[in-house]
Amino acid sequence: MTAYDRLSGAVPDADAMNNYLQAYLNVPPDQITNLRDKEATRSNIIAAFENLRDNLKIKHQDPILIYYAGHGGEVPSKKKDKIQALIPADCVAGEIPPIPDRTIAALINGISTKHGNNITVILDCCHSGSGTRGGGETDETTVRGCELGPNDVPDDLDEHICKENLEPEATTESSTCGLRFAKGFAMKDMNSHILLAACGAGERAREDRGHGRFTDALLELLRTVPPDQITYADILLKMPRIDGQNPQCEGYHRNRILFDSKVRLPTSRHNIYEVNLEKKKYILQGGRAHGITDGAEFTLYRNREVALVEEPLGVMFAREDNINPFTTILEPVGNAPGALENPAIAIQTKAGASKDLPIYVPLESQYMHLFEAIAREMSGTGPDLCKIKLVDEAEKDKAKLEIVATQKNQLTFKVLEKQAIEHGFTCMPHAIDPDIDDLHHILRAASHYHFYLN
Known part of the structure; x- marks a missing residue:
């Protein structure tokens, strides 16, 4: 293995991803390694992979994210399938080997077997070596790859890991690391996880200005689009272009909503807008078409990078006669923010005129306590724009959704929204078990639908 350049952007990238998880997705720090x-x-x-596999607190199909920023490489081979590898910090030729794709695949398979396949793997590194400078590199640019020698990954490396994490049919007579799926990190038919990779085979993943180009572009997108509104495959279409890199999305479930739409979002993530100061007027790039109503409040930040992290510039609100179809003129609550970096960022932190989703649940329902608990949470103060309220028998005619318990102790959802019924949508297609997390997820989605429909 050749010597490799020190990467100045890998740690900042990991820190930026950590900040995204906590500030944008509300992931508790104790759930992040x-x-x-x-x-x-x-x-x-x-060990971190194995701890995920053995973590009893993780429920089936809970979202799991594995992120790596660093060097990658490829072992020269006369065989058709070359071995790709991640290069750990203590990797030394002849002493401590890299971590080959087959080992990573086995470890992920172990996690998937225990916890389901809602696993996202993000690799900001090269698939192959190409660690030396070439076309497109400058003094400020470093390639995230290094050259591996043919003896850097022995044939029997990590056999015990493969045995622990793969079913018997996944091995061959010649080697217990002969996986049942193709070698390499990018495998279109893999079912255990979805891979987002910085570049294609033979391309170079680069970093400059203290960040990996792929991670920078990926987070730029994810900070503006809530994960429940984009699929994995869509990420490649919507993220900024990267010169010399064609990011890859691989996996059987690549058309799935990000994190399988099971992340409990901070509600402010649903409403982020750009604000420009034009002729002493603060122009918000959102209006009636975006669900903005009279009295809505917005907290301003310098830019996307510091949103929810730095102290805000100020708070502003929308007045009815200043709300246009696609823009809104904001007025300050208290002192005006002053000069802005055009554009600044506004996060909606208070709903305007109420558009609560009224729900009818029969009083005799044995699950009424679940609905009351969720209604209290979604009706409280704070940035949640999409709220619900429970109505009784006397106001049933105002309800837009009716929830009934079946004889099998499941919940069904009857749609009462006139606009939906006119188009043949009268009932949600599936009943669910009375799980409070699943119920909260469905009612939040229904309230969002009601909010924007109206």
């Missing part, structure tokens, strides 16, 4: 610089050793990386 961080390995930086010297901590990202071969043994620590493998």
Whole structure:
């Protein structure tokens, strides 16, 4: 293995991803494992995978994200399938080997077997070596790859990991690491996880200005589009273009909504707008078409990078006669923010005129306590724009959704929204078990539908 350049952007990228998880997706810090610089050793990386596999707190199909920013490489081989690998911080030729694709695949398979296939793997590194400078590199640019030698990954490396994490039919007579799916990180038919990779085979993943180009572009998109409104495949279509890199999305479920739409979002993530200061007027790039109503309040930040992290510039609100179809003139609550970086960012932090979703649940329902608890949460103060309220028998005619418990102790959803019924949508297609997390997820989605429909 050749010597490799130190990467100045890998740690900032991991920090930026960590910030996204906490500030934008509200992931608790104790659910995130961080390995930086010297901590990202071969043994620590493998142990982190195994800890995920053995974590009893993870429910089936809970979203799991595995993110790696660093060097990657490829082992020269006369065989058709070459071995790709991640390069841990303590990797030394002849002493501590890299982590080959087959080991990563086996570890992910172990996690998927235990917890389901709602697993997202993001790799901001090269698939192959190409660590030396070439076309497109400058003094500020570093390639995230290094050259591996033919002996850097022994044939029997990590056999015990393969045995622990693969079913018997996944092995061959010649080697217990002969996986049942193709070698390499990018495999179109893999079912255990979805892969987002920085570049295609033979391309170079680069970093400059202190960040990986792929991670920078990916987070630029994810900070503006809520994960429940985009599929994995759509990410490649919507993210900014990267010169010399064609990011890859692989996996059987690549048309699935990001994180299988099971992330409990901070509600402010649903309403982020650009604001420009024009002729002493604060122009918000959103209006009636975006669901903005009289009295809605917005908190302003310098830019997307510092939103929800730095102190805000100020708070502004929308007045009825200043709301246009696609723009809104904002007025300050208290002191005006002053000069802005055009554009600044506004996060809606208070709903305007109420568009609550009225729901009717028969009083005799044994699950009334679930609905009351969720209604209290979704009707409270804060940035949640999409709320519900429970109506009684006397106001049933105002309800837009009716929820009934079946004889099998499941919940069904009858649609009472006139506009939906006119188009043949009268009932949600599936009944669910009375699980409070599933119920909250469905009612939040229904309230969003009602909010924007009206």
